[in-house]
Amino acid sequence: MDEKVETLELELQQVREENNTLRFMLEVMSKKCTNLKQEINKEENKEIISSNQIGLSPNFDTSKRARLEYFPTAKKPLQVFVKTHPNDESLIIKDGYQWRKYGQKVTKDNASPRAYFRCSMAPNCPAKKKVQKCLHDKSIIVATYGGEHNHGVSNEPFKPSSSTLNDREAINTRLCEDVMQSFGYEKNVKFEEYVNSLIQDPNFTTVLVKAVAKTIIGQQHKRQGLNLNLNLSEE
DNA sequence: CGAATTTGACCTGCGC
DNA sequence: GCGCAGGTCAAATTCG
Numbered sequence: 001m002d003e004k005v006e007t008l009e010l011e012l013q014q015v016r017e018e019n020n021t022l023r024f025m026l027e028v029m030s031k032k033c034t035n036l037k038q039e040i041n042k043e044e045n046k047e048i049i050s051s052n053q054i055g056l057s058p059n060f061d062t063s064k065r066a067r068l069e070y071f072p073t074a075k076k077p078l079q080v081f082v083k084t085h086p087n088d089e090s091l092i093i094k095d096g097y098q099w100r101k102y103g104q105k106v107t108k109d110n111a112s113p114r115a116y117f118r119c120s121m122a123p124n125c126p127a128k129k130k131v132q133k134c135l136h137d138k139s140i141i142v143a144t145y146g147g148e149h150n151h152g153v154s155n156e157p158f159k160p161s162s163s164t165l166n167d168r169e170a171i172n173t174r175l176c177e178d179v180m181q182s183f184g185y186e187k188n189v190k191f192e193e194y195v196n197s198l199i200q201d202p203n204f205t206t207v208l209v210k211a212v213a214k215t216i217i218g219q220q221h222k223r224q225g226l227n228l229n230l231n232l233s234e235e
Numbered sequence: 236c237g238a239a240t241t242t243g244a245c246c247t248g249c250g251c
Numbered sequence: 252g253c254g255c256a257g258g259t260c261a262a263a264t265t266c267g
Contacts, residue, residue, distance in 0.1 A: 101240055103259060116258070120239090130258090241264070249255085 078145040081134070091115045091131045093143050099129065110135045122151040 082093050099117035106113050112133035119127040126147040134140035 100238095102261095104241070105257065105259095108256065114257090237267095239264105239266075242262095243260105244262100245258105245260075247256105247258085249257105251253090251255105 080143045080145070082141045082143065084139055084141055091133070091141060093131065093141060095143070097121055097127070097149065107132070112138070119147075119149060122149070125150050 080093070080095075097119055098121045100120035101115055101117050103116040104113050105116070110132060112135075114130055114132040117129045117131065119125040127149045128146045130144045130146075132142055134142055
């Protein structure tokens, strides 16, 4: 009996932690969304000015030739925030692609080292990413993607098996899938285009809150159901 | 033993 | 022109 109480308390604690995590993610995403909107507005204004003055392609900046070569997206590079264990130093994100690390640097503005990866799924794939821990919260990893993959995603992206990921990771992954589904993400749509369309949606924050809340409640119900089943079978 | 990672050196752009 | 910072290379090392 005590064991059951203990188990339930642990479950409750885990759900609370997950809720805190999700609240934090929501906060980060909301801030990010606001910042991106502001940046998009700024960029649009800047582009109009530069294309009028110089007559070059709006996205072409000769002074940043090499940098654009390394991360050749004229668009804003895609940034992804991932919650991990604070003591986890691996900087590994399971995003469905296979990455090979080719460098690491300590940057001026962040004591945590920044790792550089390039895609190793295809021989000449130009896709790259930078991964660094968040300055203010070591349990958050920030991944910045650059370049585009010249091949498809691996067979089972975002489909963790219980043998490779623990329950918590599986739940988080499932949550992401549910939230993306709530936003109408379709697999044949390019992820960057999908994200851009979300950012420009004026109801983004409202819909995100609803989707996350719905998923949390769904997960809690599933868990409660599981616990009840276990109790019944044991008694 | 081959593949992946680590790490110091090197290259390039930018600001002063 | 010089120094700094970010990004990449490649030899050495580690791992499976």
